[in-house]
Amino acid sequence: MRIETLDLEFGHTPETIAAFLVFGPEGPVLVETGPASTLPTLLARLEEHGVAPGDVRHVLVTHIHLDHAGAAGWWAQQGATVYVHPRGARHLIDPSKLLTSAERIYLDRMDELWGQTLPAPAERVVAVEGDTTIEAAGLSFVALDTPGHARHHHVYRLGDVAFTGDAAGVRLGDRHWIDLPGPPPEFDLGAWKGSLNRLRLEKLDTIYRTHFGATSNVSHQLDRFESHLVQGAAFVRDMMAEGLDRDSMVARYNETLRKWASDDGVDDATALAYELANPRFMSVDGIARYWRKRAEQSDI
Numbered sequence: 035m036r037i038e039t040l041d042l043e044f045g046h047t048p049e050t051i052a053a054f055l056v057f058g059p060e061g062p063v064l065v066e067t068g069p070a071s072t073l074p075t076l077l078a079r080l081e082e083h084g085v086a087p088g089d090v091r092h093v094l095v096t097h098i099h100l101d102h103a104g105a106a107g108w109w110a111q112q113g114a115t116v117y118v119h120p121r122g123a124r125h126l127i128d129p130s131k132l133l134t135s136a137e138r139i140y141l142d143r144m145d146e147l148w149g150q151t152l153p154a155p156a157e158r159v160v161a162v163e164g165d166t167t168i169e170a171a172g173l174s175f176v177a178l179d180t181p182g183h184a185r186h187h188h189v190y191r192l193g194d195v196a197f198t199g200d201a202a203g204v205r206l207g208d209r210h211w212i213d214l215p216g217p218p219p220e221f222d223l224g225a226w227k228g229s230l231n232r233l234r235l236e237k238l239d240t241i242y243r244t245h246f247g248a249t250s251n252v253s254h255q256l257d258r259f260e261s262h263l264v265q266g267a268a269f270v271r272d273m274m275a276e277g278l279d280r281d282s283m284v285a286r287y288n289e290t291l292r293k294w295a296s297d298d299g300v301d302d303a304t305a306l307a308y309e310l311a312n313p314r315f316m317s318v319d320g321i322a323r324y325w326r327k328r329a330e331q332s333d334i
Contacts, residue, residue, distance in 0.1 A: 035056065035057065035193075037055070038056075039247050040053045040054065040080070044071075044072055044310065045310050047307050049246045050311040051072065051246065051311065052066065052244055052245070052247055053065065054197055055079075055080065060172040061091065062089055064094070064114075065190060066094075066095060067095060067105035067109060068104065069151075070108060070149030071104070071145075073105045088113075090109065090112075090114050091114055091115065092114065093114045094116075094117045095118050096190065096198070096199025096244065097119060097183070097199055098125050098186060099200075100148045108152050110158035115158055115160055118159065126154040126159050129152075136148065178191055180199075180233070181226070182221070182225045183199070183226065191236055194239040196233070197244075198241045198243055199243075200215045201226075202233070202241055202259055203243070203263070204243070204246075204311055204312045205243055208249070210299055211300045211308070212258055213291070213312050214262055214263055215316075216266070216324075220320075221317075221321055223263070223267045227260060233256055241255065246311070269290065270321040270322055274326075280322070283322065284315045284318045
């Protein structure tokens, strides 16, 4: 087995979004597709490794957000089988609702950021329940149900390595800082902590983050991210308690997380790359929504 990290150079910026090419005994498997806007770069990276589009018969996506699975429909239209969480399958088959939601956020930048997201033929999409083993190209991937970032999130374990999507946070290259991706509408602090515990039990040797790349010392990485996860969620809760409006919370959150990242050795250029990979306003919106729902439930 050989794993290659493919840099999709999202936004013409290195090390922001990765796809992973896994060579099995019976051919290649693609884990994550990236957005449709980076498809030409992905195809060029595959060609560098001697892989043509028709060679890819199996595609695994950790979840359906456009930075992870925006090109999944294109691959399905080429005849590849796409494996996805059951909650996400229908949105790959008909991405209209997903795109409408994204358009409300990104407005006239949709094409620039995400390109043309195509529907996947239903017969090419396999909905994978948690703890199911996927046999692909002579390899056995286990889908681990890992909500927190989204309810439709899988981590794919392959032996003692795993492709973690957003479940282990955003860490660009070998930087120490691990950012918190908490977009609406499904951020869930308690579920995410449970998912991190699940990953600890897997005793992994290496994790591959979509944002970005491979890292070892997995237990330390998960502990470090959980600390940032709890700290960031509490910070948003405290701003809400102060009565700050949304724009004020976004400004303060971004300023504060830039300082935390700077204290962890992140320079200005890298800070911008983090914010491209993980727009912080989305985390404010997602975390605030989580706390509002918790407050509403406690009033029932």
